[in-house]
Amino acid sequence: MNRGIAITGMGIISAIGNNVDENFRALTNSDKGISRTDNIDTIHKDEIMFGEIKKSNDDLASELGLAADHNFTRTALLGAFAARQAVANAGISNMSEYKTGLINSTSVGGMDTTEKHYYEYFENPDTIKFISAHDGGDTSQKIAEIIGLEGFVTTISTACSSAANAIMLGARMIKAGKLDRVIVGGTDGLAKFTINGFKTLMILTDTYNTPFDNDRKGLNLGEAAAFLVLESDKIVEKEGKKVLARITGYANANDAFHQTASSENGEGAFLAMQKAFKVANLDPTQIDYINMHGTATPNNDLSEGRAVARVYEGKDVPDFSSTKAFTGHTLAAAAAIEAVYSVLAIQNGVVYPNLNFTTKMAEFDLVPQTELKHKNIDHVLSNSFGFGGNCSTVIFSKN
């Protein structure tokens, strides 16, 4: 196994909690965060459910101490909220002490605000400030501002695997010595734009999502943000930092099959997992828990399940579950919140239940873990797949 890159801090906000502890408590108590929407005025509000964070934009802005005339979008508010926690958790007091970067990821950026004000821009001068906040890169700059970071800032957008690629790039930049410390993660607020888009793709369920169930009907969209602080071993040693876990493997591969659908045999997912094992120098059988992408769409779970079955052909498949039944699919943030969950699984020795599962899928013999399970966990594999065929895998290991 390679030594990997140290994770020294985490922050999160999702439909199941406003910080790391609340998220962990919900995961271990089987409290899902799927509900009707309170914050979004969509014509679909009575048909579908969401992993919605109940804090309003005003709540978030006041907790962040923003001035009344701020132009933070919901995506930026959530991102800043989670990133600030991560920085505090890592005990960083002086952001400029080391070469520090921010790698953020988002798929919608400021769309939530743009769609509210799009037709007012010419008539209502108060809304003009939001035009510049539309851009995904603006979201990252705002997060950097809140945490007082002036170094390298970039934004990744590879759809629903975005945060996995942010984590991967961060780990690589530390490994290559380009940065000493990097804050990596993703954020996406719910927007009508995405709700309508997923609706036209007919992959939204009208009830609670049921990952890996034979009768699954589709996903619940969610919103979230999460960030990890990665630090070089030099800093860890010098400052005697507590290492929460390490990133030992990562890879991405393109499925090269379809703009949005995954291939029948999950080729991209299979390749991503294989390459990640190689980077980590681990055998697949050393994985103790797989946090699946598991969106509960008919296509994803079949393709991902087949890929996992191929990786473990002739061997026992490790305990696996999807946490999407708790949080909904939080798009660009998904791999970031699931990174936090993976680290917590290692720290606390737990496999989270795959909620809402009743019937095994007809196509293969894979049954997710449905009850909370306590056991020692050394290595967690987390999958995230995005439209555009981008398949990403990250492996987390005990320090």
Added chain:
Amino acid sequence: MEALKQELKEKIIAVLNLEDVQPSDISNTDALFGDGLGLDSIDALELIVLLDKDYGIKLTDPKEGKNIFQSIDTMAAYVEANRTK
């Protein structure tokens, strides 16, 4: 019915951006998906929008599309029987 079939062919070509395909290239019994016109799942969803927009037919389950969009014949028969505009 023949007029409807011709209309569907023209609409399919326009909506799905089938560049270089003429209505006369599509026979009434040709498979629209798979080997036939080579349409894919996004095209199927786009045809579901077409049924809604132009004929007032709302499908809620994408699987229903499979039978309806087998060929121009099956599609025309379905539109004829279910159209509300």
Added chain:
Amino acid sequence: MEDTLYIKSYASIENGKISVDGKTVFESSVANVSDFLKESVRHFGIQYPKFFKMDNLSKLAFLGSELVLKDNPNPETALLFANSSSSLDTDVTYQESIADKGNYFPSPAVFVYTLPNICLGEISIRHQLKTENSFFIFGAFNPDFFIGYAENLIETGKAANVLCGWTELFKDDYKAFVYLVSSEGKKAHTKQNIESLYTN
């Protein structure tokens, strides 16, 4: 291991002009970007019906990649792309389709292109590249970042070649600069060379 890397081939698409390895290969006075890209793909005799279904950003990235990869096929080619407007051009088209309650017919075929990395999927499908691929958003073309990332991919054995692309498009303004980084070639993979090819 610090083997020298090269820019093996490059292509630019801008202001109605397409050039490959510095030579102009096609020019057109068509101002509409969609028509221009269609005309170009016909000019080069590229037979690929799916091209016509793509959004303009994907068409632009597809065409740029096509011109570089046709003589340099290698399944171990990673994709590293970026721009500054993400998928804004298609986002606007899609937003218009959901803005009017009276004429509310959002198009799935438009929605799928409201992500910038879909163009990487299109290139991957066309050339069957199952390699690493990532799409970044920067304020402006950032050669330092491209150099570091591409070298890392090749040095760590993640890819044999890296196809880098700056593909910026909004309405009728567009610029594509696509180049292939490889261990073979004549032009050294340096910031100075990349910048001079980008601006020409």
